[in-house]
Amino acid sequence: MKKFISLLALAALLAGPTFAQPAYSGPMPVPPSDTRTDALRRAYLDRVKEVLVWYSATAKPDKPETIGTGQIVAKLALHQDAGLVSQRIIELMKQPQTGDMFWMFPWAAISFLGRDQLSAEAKAAIRDAWRTYFPMRGDTENHWAMYYSSLFLMSELYPDDPAGSWFTGKSSAENRAEAKGYLIHWMDLATTIGQGEYNPTHYIGEYAIPMLYLATWSKDPEMKIRGHMMLDWLMAELADNTLNGVLRGPNARTTEESVLERWNGLSSFFSWTMFGNTPPPAAYGGFGIFFAGAAENYQLPEVIYHIAVDRSQDYIQRDLKRTRRRWRYSDQFMPPVYKTSYMRRDYAVGSYQGGQSDPIQTHVWDVTWAVPDPRGVHNTLFSMHPYASTEVLQMYFTEQPDGLIDSLSGQGKPSFGVPDKILGASPYERVFQDLDTVVALYDIPPGTSYPRINGFFSKDLTQITEDKSGWIFVQGGHTYLAYRPLAPFHWEHLLGYRQLPSAHGYKWERVDKGEQGDKLLVSEHLKNGTIVQAASADEFKSFAAFQAAINALPLEFRLEPVPVVKLTTLRGKQVTFTYGQAPVVDGAPLDYTKWKLFEGLYLNAEKGSRRLTITHGQLKRVLDFNTLTITDSVTP
Amino acid sequence: MPTRNITLALLGWCAALAVSLAAAAPLHDLYICASNSRGTRVIGFKDTSLNGVYRREADGSFTHLGLNHPMTLSVTFDPRDARLFYVASLSGILRTPDGGQTWRVATDWDVTEPKSVVVDPNDPDTVYAGVPDGFIVSRDRGLTWVRAERGLPERGKYTQVVQVDRTHAGRVLIGCETGIYLTEDGAKSWRHVFTCAATVEDLQQSPHDPLFWLAVTQADGALQSRDGGFSWTKLAGVPAEHALYNVAFDALNPQRLALASWTYGLLTSEDGGRTWVERNAGLPVPHRVWRTAIDPDTGRLYAAVLDQALFVSDDFGRTWKAGGMEGSRITGFTFVPRAAR
Numbered sequence: 001m002k003k004f005i006s007l008l009a010l011a012a013l014l015a016g017p018t019f020a021q022p023a024y025s026g027p028m029p030v031p032p033s034d035t036r037t038d039a040l041r042r043a044y045l046d047r048v049k050e051v052l053v054w055y056s057a058t059a060k061p062d063k064p065e066t067i068g069t070g071q072i073v074a075k076l077a078l079h080q081d082a083g084l085v086s087q088r089i090i091e092l093m094k095q096p097q098t099g100d101m102f103w104m105f106p107w108a109a110i111s112f113l114g115r116d117q118l119s120a121e122a123k124a125a126i127r128d129a130w131r132t133y134f135p136m137r138g139d140t141e142n143h144w145a146m147y148y149s150s151l152f153l154m155s156e157l158y159p160d161d162p163a164g165s166w167f168t169g170k171s172s173a174e175n176r177a178e179a180k181g182y183l184i185h186w187m188d189l190a191t192t193i194g195q196g197e198y199n200p201t202h203y204i205g206e207y208a209i210p211m212l213y214l215a216t217w218s219k220d221p222e223m224k225i226r227g228h229m230m231l232d233w234l235m236a237e238l239a240d241n242t243l244n245g246v247l248r249g250p251n252a253r254t255t256e257e258s259v260l261e262r263w264n265g266l267s268s269f270f271s272w273t274m275f276g277n278t279p280p281p282a283a284y285g286g287f288g289i290f291f292a293g294a295a296e297n298y299q300l301p302e303v304i305y306h307i308a309v310d311r312s313q314d315y316i317q318r319d320l321k322r323t324r325r326r327w328r329y330s331d332q333f334m335p336p337v338y339k340t341s342y343m344r345r346d347y348a349v350g351s352y353q354g355g356q357s358d359p360i361q362t363h364v365w366d367v368t369w370a371v372p373d374p375r376g377v378h379n380t381l382f383s384m385h386p387y388a389s390t391e392v393l394q395m396y397f398t399e400q401p402d403g404l405i406d407s408l409s410g411q412g413k414p415s416f417g418v419p420d421k422i423l424g425a426s427p428y429e430r431v432f433q434d435l436d437t438v439v440a441l442y443d444i445p446p447g448t449s450y451p452r453i454n455g456f457f458s459k460d461l462t463q464i465t466e467d468k469s470g471w472i473f474v475q476g477g478h479t480y481l482a483y484r485p486l487a488p489f490h491w492e493h494l495l496g497y498r499q500l501p502s503a504h505g506y507k508w509e510r511v512d513k514g515e516q517g518d519k520l521l522v523s524e525h526l527k528n529g530t531i532v533q534a535a536s537a538d539e540f541k542s543f544a545a546f547q548a549a550i551n552a553l554p555l556e557f558r559l560e561p562v563p564v565v566k567l568t569t570l571r572g573k574q575v576t577f578t579y580g581q582a583p584v585v586d587g588a589p590l591d592y593t594k595w596k597l598f599e600g601l602y603l604n605a606e607k608g609s610r611r612l613t614i615t616h617g618q619l620k621r622v623l624d625f626n627t628l629t630i631t632d633s634v635t636p
Numbered sequence: 637m638p639t640r641n642i643t644l645a646l647l648g649w650c651a652a653l654a655v656s657l658a659a660a661a662p663l664h665d666l667y668i669c670a671s672n673s674r675g676t677r678v679i680g681f682k683d684t685s686l687n688g689v690y691r692r693e694a695d696g697s698f699t700h701l702g703l704n705h706p707m708t709l710s711v712t713f714d715p716r717d718a719r720l721f722y723v724a725s726l727s728g729i730l731r732t733p734d735g736g737q738t739w740r741v742a743t744d745w746d747v748t749e750p751k752s753v754v755v756d757p758n759d760p761d762t763v764y765a766g767v768p769d770g771f772i773v774s775r776d777r778g779l780t781w782v783r784a785e786r787g788l789p790e791r792g793k794y795t796q797v798v799q800v801d802r803t804h805a806g807r808v809l810i811g812c813e814t815g816i817y818l819t820e821d822g823a824k825s826w827r828h829v830f831t832c833a834a835t836v837e838d839l840q841q842s843p844h845d846p847l848f849w850l851a852v853t854q855a856d857g858a859l860q861s862r863d864g865g866f867s868w869t870k871l872a873g874v875p876a877e878h879a880l881y882n883v884a885f886d887a888l889n890p891q892r893l894a895l896a897s898w899t900y901g902l903l904t905s906e907d908g909g910r911t912w913v914e915r916n917a918g919l920p921v922p923h924r925v926w927r928t929a930i931d932p933d934t935g936r937l938y939a940a941v942l943d944q945a946l947f948v949s950d951d952f953g954r955t956w957k958a959g960g961m962e963g964s965r966i967t968g969f970t971f972v973p974r975a976a977r
C-alpha cells in the first residue's frame with residue numbers, strides 16, 4: 001500500500017494536482033460484458049482518448065515548460081492548438097537536442113501528426129534538427145528498432161532530400177535502404193529463432209511504438225504490413241504471458257521495481273490499452289502517450305483480445321528466444337533461450353532454462369499470483385543467484401573492464417553490484433519447470449560474486465510457515481505455495497533504493513522498511529537449490545491439506561558433487577534434475593533441440609518458419625512473414 | 637647606404653625569426669577523442685555535453701571538431717590530406733572529407749561499435765577497422781566497407797585495436813579477445829600469432845625500430861615483439877594482474893615508454909622497457925589513467941585520468957600539471973604530421 005501511495009504521489013507530481021489520471025488512480029477496470037468487435041473497438045478508443053486528453057490537459061499555455069513532446073503529440077492527435085504547438089516547437093528546436101533514438105521517435109510522430117497542422121516554420125525547424133542533431137544509434141535491439149523505424153519514416157516523409165540534409169550524411173534513399181535492411185533483419189531473427197529482448201516489462205514500448213508508426217505512416221507497403229504484423233506478434237505474446245494484464249517472468253529485461261510489483265511496468269499500459277484488464281501505470285508509463293498518438297490506426301485482433309482475458313483454461317506455452325548479442329568471451333553469439341510458461345486462473349509460473357540472457361536486467365523465473373488489484377502488491381515468489389562480474393558485462397558490452405560495475409549504478413541500474421539484489425541472471429543457475437513446479441539448481445564456483453542465493457518473499461504473502469520438513473509454506477492471493485531451500489539459510493530485510501539528487505548521474509541510498517517490508521531468504525552455500533510448487537487454494541480443503549500433500553511427495557536431493565533433485569511433483573510427474581544435465585521427466589530426458597518457436601494452446605510456430613498461428617476458440621489469425629500476409633479465419 | 641643596411645638588417649632579422657619559428661612550431665597536430673559526461677551518460681537521457689574529436693591549438697586549448705558524438709574511440713587521418721579523417725564511434729565509422737565540417741556514417745546497419753580505425757599510410761585508400769564481431773576494410777577511402785575475416789576464428793574475433801605496419805602496405809596487426817592476429821596481404825587472410833586469455837587492448841610499433849612492437853592486454857600484461865609481430869613474449873617488470881589500456885613510444889628517445897592503467901596508473905620506462913616505475917605523484921587519486929601518449933615533437937607525456945582531466949608532464953612523469961579537458965574521458969590520442977594538413 002505504501003508503494004501505491006508513493007506511485008500516486010509520483011502521478012500527482014507528473015500531472016499536477018488538478019489533473020487526476022483517471023484509469024491509474026481509479027478503480028480496477030471491469031471486463032466488458034459486451035465483447036462484440038464494435039464494442040471492444042469503442043472501449044479501446046476511449047482508453048486512447050483518455051491518454052490524449054490527460055496529456056493535453058497537462059500543457060499550460062502560459063507555462064511553455066509544461067509543453068513537451070508528449071503534450072505536443074496529444075494536442076496534434078486531438079487536433080488542438082496547432083498555433084500554440086507550432087510556436088512551442090520552434091522554441092524547443094532552438095534548444096540543444098538530446099535523447100538519441102528516444103528523441104527520434106517522438107519527433108517522427110510529431111512530424112507525421114503535424115503534417116497538416118503545424119506551421120511551415122515549425123515543420124522546417126524539426127526537419128533541420130534531423131540535419132544538425134546527431135542521435136546515437138545505440139547498442140541494443142530496442143535502440144535500433146527506434147532509430148531505424150524513425151529514420152525510415154522521416155526519410156519517407158522527405159523522400160528526395162540530399163545527403164547533406166540528414167545527420168547521417170546519407171540521402172533519403174540511402175537512409176531508407178539502410179533502415180529497411182536492419183528492420184527486416186531484426187524481424188527475420190525474431191520470426192525464425194526468437195526475439196532477443198523478450199517479454200520486457202518496459203522495453204515493450206520501444207518495439208511496439210516503432211512498429212505502430214511503421215504500420216501507420218509507412219508509404220512502403222512492405223514496411224507498413226511488416227510493422228502491423230510485428231505489432232500483432234508483440235501483442236499476441238503480451239496477451240499470452242499476462243495474468244489479468246500483469247506481465248510476469250521470465251523477462252529478458254525488467255527493473256528493480258517491476259520484478260517485485262509485477263504490474264508496475266509499461267507493459268501494463270499496453271494491457272490496459274489493448275485488453276482493458278489492468279490499470280495503466282503512472283503517467284501511462286511515460287511512453288504511453290507516444291503509442292496513444294497513433295493508436296487509432298491499430299485494431300487489436302479479436303483473437304488476441306480473447307487470449308488476454310480468458311483464463312478459464314490452464315495452458316502451457318513453450319517459446320524459443322535468444323540472448324542479447326555476445327560480442328566476446330562466449331562460444332555462441334546469440335544462444336537460444338528455452339522459455340516455459342504455465343498459466344492458470346489464480347497464478348502463473350514462468351521460467352527459462354537459466355544462464356545469462358542479458359547481462360543486467362534479466363529475470364529468470366517466478367510464480368506470480370492473481371490479485372484483485374495489482375497496484376502496490378508484490379505478488380511474486382522466486383530465487384536467484386546474485387551474480388556480478390566484469391567478464392559477463394564485457395561479454396555483452398564492448399567496453400573496458402574497469403569501472404563497468406560501478407558505472408551501472410550511476411546509469412540508473414543500482415543493484416547490479418550488490419549482494420542482496422533480486423534482479424539479474426547467473427551463469428551458475430539451471431532451471432527446470434514442469435507445469436507449476438520449478439527446480440532451480442546452483443553450482444557457484446568459489447570466489448564468485450556473490451556466494452549466496454537470494455529467495456524473494458513478498459510483504460504480501462500470508463500464512464508463512466517454516467515446516468520441520470524443510471518446506472516453507474506460504475499463501476499469495478488464492479494460491480498456495482511451497483518453497484524448499486536445499487541448503488541452510490537465514491532471513492534478511494530486503495532493502496529498497498531511494499534515488500538521491502545528483503548533478504552527475506544517478507545516486508542512491510538504501511531503504512529498510514523493516515518487518516513490514518519484503519524479506520530475503522539468504523542461503524550462503526555455493527552448491528544450492530530451490531524447489532517451488534504452486535496450487536490453487538481451491539484444490540485443497542485447507543492450507544494444512546496442501547502442506548500435507550507436499551510433504552507426502554517423494555523428494556531426494558544431494559548437493560555434492562553437483563546438485564541433484566529427484567522428486568515427484570504435485571501433478572504426479574517423476575522429475576530428476578541434475579545440474580548441468582538435461583532434466584528427466586517420467587524417464588525421458590528433455591530434448592531442447594525439439595523446442596519450437598512457439599508451442600502452446602494459443603500460439604504456435606515452427607522454428608525458422610517466419611509464420612505464427614494465433615488461435616483462440618474458433619478464431620485464428622496467421623501472421624506469415626514469408627508472404628507478408630495476415631489471414632483470419634473462423635473455425636466452424 | 638643606411639637604408640640598404642637597415643633593409644639588410646630587417647631581412648636578416650626576418651630570416652632568423654622564420655628559422656626560430658620553424659624550429660618552435662610543432663611538426664604534429666594532436667587530436668583526441670573524448671566524452672564529457674563523466675561516465676554517467678545514459679542513452680536516451682538528457683545530455684548536453686560536447687563530445688567527439690578535439691584538436692589541440694597552439695595555446696594548448698582544445699577545439700571541438702564538428703560532430704557531437706558521445707562515444708568516439710579512435711580517429712585516423714589520410715596522410716595525403718588530413719582534412720579527410722575517420723572516427724570509430726558507437727554509431728559506426730564516421731567519415732569527414734573536410735576537416736569535420738560535414739560527416740557521413742560511412743558504415744551500414746551491420747557495423748556497430750567499431751573500436752579502432754586506421755588508414756594504411758602506404759596505401760591510404762585502404763582503411764581498416766576492428767569491430768566487436770570481427771574486422772572490416774574499405775578500399776575506397778572509407779566510402780564502402782566489407783568484412784575481411786578469413787583466418788580469424790568464428791568466435792573470438794572481437795577486435796579492440798588495429799595497427800598498420802608503417803613500413804609495409806597491407807601489413808596489419810590486430811588485438812582481439814583471443815590474442816594477436818597478423819595479415820600481410822591487406823586483410824585478405826589472417827594468422828594467429830599470439831594467444832591471450834582476454835582482450836588485447838593496444839598495439840604500437842616503435843618509431844625507432846619497425847620490428848619492435850609492444851602490446852598491452854587485459855589479462856596477460858605487456859607483450860613485446862622484436863620481429864615485426866611474428867612472435868611475442870611477455871615484458872618482464874610490468875604487472876599483469878589487472879588490465880593495461882594502452883602503450884606509447886617516445887619518438888625522440890627510444891628508451892622511453894609509457895603504459896596506462898586504471899589500477900596501476902601511469903607506468904614509465906626509461907631503459908627501453910627493462911624496468912618500470914609508477915609515475916602517479918601529482919595525478920588525481922584514484923589515478924585511473926585511461927590513456928597515455930607522448931608528444932613526438934617535445935617528448936611531453938600525457939595522462940588522461942578518467943573523468944578528471946588531461947594531465948601533462950615535461951619531465952616524463954616526475955611532475956604533472958593540468959592540461960585541460962576537465963571532466964573528460966579521453967579514449968584516444970592521435971598525432972598527425974602537419975605536412976598533411
